[in-house]
Amino acid sequence: MREPSPDKQEAILATALTLFTERGFAGTPTSLISKEAGVATGTLFFYFRTKEDLIDTLYRRVKSEAAQAMCQGLDKEKTAKDKLRRLGKNAAGWGIQNPAKLKFMEQFAYSPFVSTSAHEEGMSHFLFLEDLVRDGIRNGEIRDVDPSGLFCIMASALSGLIAHALLTDDPAEREKIIGNGLDFIWFGMKA
Amino acid sequence: MREPSPDKQEAILATALTLFTERGFAGTPTSLISKEAGVATGTLFFYFRTKEDLIDTLYRRVKSEAAQAMCQGLDKEKTAKDKLRRLGKNAAGWGIQNPAKLKFMEQFAYSPFVSTSAHEEGMSHFLFLEDLVRDGIRNGEIRDVDPSGLFCIMASALSGLIAHALLTDDPAEREKIIGNGLDFIWFGMKA
Amino acid sequence: MREPSPDKQEAILATALTLFTERGFAGTPTSLISKEAGVATGTLFFYFRTKEDLIDTLYRRVKSEAAQAMCQGLDKEKTAKDKLRRLGKNAAGWGIQNPAKLKFMEQFAYSPFVSTSAHEEGMSHFLFLEDLVRDGIRNGEIRDVDPSGLFCIMASALSGLIAHALLTDDPAEREKIIGNGLDFIWFGMKA
Amino acid sequence: MREPSPDKQEAILATALTLFTERGFAGTPTSLISKEAGVATGTLFFYFRTKEDLIDTLYRRVKSEAAQAMCQGLDKEKTAKDKLRRLGKNAAGWGIQNPAKLKFMEQFAYSPFVSTSAHEEGMSHFLFLEDLVRDGIRNGEIRDVDPSGLFCIMASALSGLIAHALLTDDPAEREKIIGNGLDFIWFGMKA
DNA sequence: GATGAATGAGGCTTCATTCAT
């Protein structure tokens, strides 16, 4: 029990995720995090040098987890259309399963509290998406316009879509919303 | 803004806008705002009861200004397609002219520092957009799916588009990016 | 009363002097200083940016005051012998009148809590003493050896002398101790 | 001292000596001492009950070692003059060989971090010096004034002398400085 | 003997806000 206990570190991270999304970064005292996580003040600073270090670690993790969730089964799809649809479904599914993490990502995507390096690392996990768009253009499935622009809009649209899907609790309706949203995105992109 | 201004309230608002976007809300002491605005500490609290009151006022103003900018000449357009295109151009144009205000809006769109009432008031200026989508569906120009979903994705896509257009300094290229982006959105929506 | 009140700053300095000598620098919380000085926590940091700034200011003041006290009437004396004796009496007199300041000087003379620059400034007030020794050597009153060495030993001896004189409360005995001590120093220096 | 040492207690003491003189007592966390000494945090507290206990032990040791060094060959000298000169040379020699220990002694001579009892014990090793002065007075070699006053000034002067000798690296010059300084002291004391 | 994760009191400092002038 006195060996490095991943439990405490995990408890701190999980608590911080919730509190940061609920109350914002500056609105969440480290003392509250440690109290809610059931550890002592000092313990938080044993695992994370500073409060910034804590949110940075959290940001990297969440971004990385989100990226991984989006990739599931992506290589099984052949066409760009299918890949994008699978991607969109993965993203929507993950976002709906992990609304706190999603909200955290959106809230801190432009936050000055997250270090530049963490922002960059977070971004890096999603670069493959741009290649995906590029490939679709090359083989004629997707409209031949600036791929980074397409990608950027697609990402924004997807995020809006998930946010909207989260407004309902009915799985069937969600399914429909997501389907319609992915149609929107695909019609916007296809050649 | 950094010179002794005849209108101290405006100086405070302008300075706060810049500093909040550059350093975040909690990262910006009111003392810094008053110093940069060239007024005394107490003066800020004469015009704004609290720091929250200041950001709230700012938020309402910026949202309202953005909404007004988007409406320019909207009633001159007849079809939903033309209305949406005009709208998109207005939005992109305003965002590019006022990047600080745009960044401020995005950064504080989900911020707990802005009061719920300010958020609601901000949102209210954009409700007419949903009607616009609804009308388009009614007359067959726009795909017949849940209008609020369409609107939500459209807004997100537009925001991503502007952010992307801001990355370049070349007006011609911007024009092209915006054109492509508006195409994306229209193809995603049209019947 | 809301105009810059030298009273509060002075109260803080006086309280800090006492507490630092009684309890050491690190042993004295800033909260204790402000409480004893009758001001709020924040007031201390309004007048002194940091705790280090406070001790630095104190150090500069005390050193400067001590130096000034030692110079009193020095130019009225003609010979090096008389000058040194007057100097020694001044020093002893000041030290006995201001034991807290003296203790403070000794305690923080080598302290890493006082900045190098404050140490240097403090030292600078006493450089004239070395010239005094140098003059004495030149006119043959003082032994012709390295003046900075002589000065250094003289200063140490003087400090030990005052510390010893402070052990008694009887003014007459003090007078004798100081007289004997100054003899010691003079016999050690004279040609 | 910085390699894994067979004797951890000694490693801790040696490291603490250096760090305390370099950074002060309060400026040196026990965690830093144990890290630099190459032991675990807990190990320090196995050998020393508290941080105060550590500095106390160190103080007693250093004072005792210094006293012992000063006594070397003292009984071989016959006259008070010779005894004092030998004493001075011993002290200067030791101080120059052990500048860290000397600095430590001076820095903590009045420190509230060192317990009263350690201060007293440290002082006790030097009491024989006062007897030495007393004997010199009795047999007419030394001026007949209060012996404790003489002793006190002598000690201070000696300390200043060593500090001054440490400023140069040239052994020959040091020799001269020490010689001159011991002359100063002797002339100040002799009958 | 030795380790180092865990503790929590307490330190320094910031900063929104007030109010006498």
Add this chain to the structure above:
DNA sequence: GATGAATGAAGCCTCATTCAT
């Protein structure tokens, strides 16, 4: 209206010390 000295609650973080392993 405007000022800025003054306030004190509250935040982040350090660090001496413990104790299960």
